[in-house]
Amino acid sequence: MTSTSVDAEWQPSELELSRRALRRRATTRSVLIAFGSSIALLAVLIVVVVNTPGWAIVSQTFFDxxxxxxxxxxxxxxxxxxxxxxxxxxxxxxxxxxxxxxxxxxxxxxxxxxxxxxxxxxxxxxxxxxxxxxxxxxxxxxxxxxxxxxxxxxxxxxxxxxxxxxxxxxxxxxxxxxxxxxxxxxxxxxxxxxxxxxxxxxxxxxxxxxxxxxxxxxxxxxxxxxxxxxxxxxxxxxxxxxxxxxxxxxxxxxxxxxxxxxxxxxxxxxxxxxxxxxxxxxxxxxxx
CATH class of the missing domain: 1.10.3720.10 (MetI-like)
Known part of the structure; x- marks a missing residue:
């Protein structure tokens, strides 16, 4: 059997496949956590700014x-x-x-x-x-x-x-x-x-x-x-x-x-x- 046929028949092991799946899940989880924390922080900032005493005047003056x-x-x-x-x-x-x-x-x-x-x-x-x-x-x-x-x-x-x-x-x-x-x-x-x-x-x-x-x-x-x-x-x-x-x-x-x-x-x-x-x-x- 030649080296070319061996390379063509090679398949990743079950352990390697599990590792790849684990890395994909970890990446997906990290992205979701980052997205969720960013949305939460943005929501808090919006609530704080909107509820400030001068927001009505600022919104009319800068965001008309x-x-x-x-x-x-x-x-x-x-x-x-x-x-x-x-x-x-x-x-x-x-x-x-x-x-x-x-x-x-x-x-x-x-x-x-x-x-x-x-x-x-x-x-x-x-x-x-x-x-x-x-x-x-x-x-x-x-x-x-x-x-x-x-x-x-x-x-x-x-x-x-x-x-x-x-x-x-x-x-x-x-x-x-x-x-x-x-x-x-x-x-x-x-x-x-x-x-x-x-x-x-x-x-x-x-x-x-x-x-x-x-x-x-x-x-x-x-x-x-x-x-x-x-x-x-x-x-x-x-x-x-x-x-x-x-x-x-x-x-x-x-x-x-x-x-x-x-x-x-x-x-x-x-x-x-x-x-x-x-x-x-x-x-x-x-x-x-």
Missing amino acids: PQVALQSIGPIFQGLLVNLLVLVIAVVCVAILGTLLATMRSLRGPVFFPLRALAAAYTDFFRGIPLLIVLYLVGFGIPALGIFPRMPPMFWGTIALVLTYSAYVAEVLRAGMEAVHPSQRIAARSLGLTHGQTLRIVVIPQGVRKVVPALMNDFVSMQKDVGLISVLGAVDAVRAAQLMVAETYNFTPYVVAGLMFIVLSWPMIRLTDVVTARLNKREQAGGVV
Whole structure:
């Protein structure tokens, strides 16, 4: 009898089948318990909140269905502005952040000015709040009079790129430094230049090591893109402010918040999936 026929005739034993059934029952029980406890906790929270003294006023002020329906259209139009700014900012941040990380990884004393410049840039923009950067860029640079008149969303995009490129540069630099030095040595021994070593060997491996951190920065940028409203850009937040001023009701803020949650939720879930997959791959690689 060949090994192929033996494999084809193999069937799990009764003990193995009982173990599988036990695991399925345990999983089902855990899911049901988790679902039931979540429903119970939600019910308790609803009962507590609804029975508070000011719930009637809060429900009218923040959860008015009629005002919510009226504000969906204008706020969604503003959200499209946020999406446009986000897409442009992500591309620019990826390019500038990679350039800064590369500058900080340059070797040799001749590149000290570039390393110092990149370090000063990242230290400055990681230390200053994004809101202040928006004010300085959105109101300070146009006041110089050396640039033509640009829309507020342009200056808001510039401020986002300046701030988040510093964060992304440090994340990328950490990933590049986590690559073992033997990788650089092996690449140089094959005749690759320093630039080719970075582009072909170091940066791809470094990016894979910090993918979860980079995706978290992207999630943060999705939220902070709403701050461009302080410059006068009619985005989702600004549209909500206009609706609040028109209706004397805060429900548009809730609608805007829900839209930002819907915008961020896919990336948040994708970040969790990618992180879990990377952790599983690392653990599988360490099993002997």
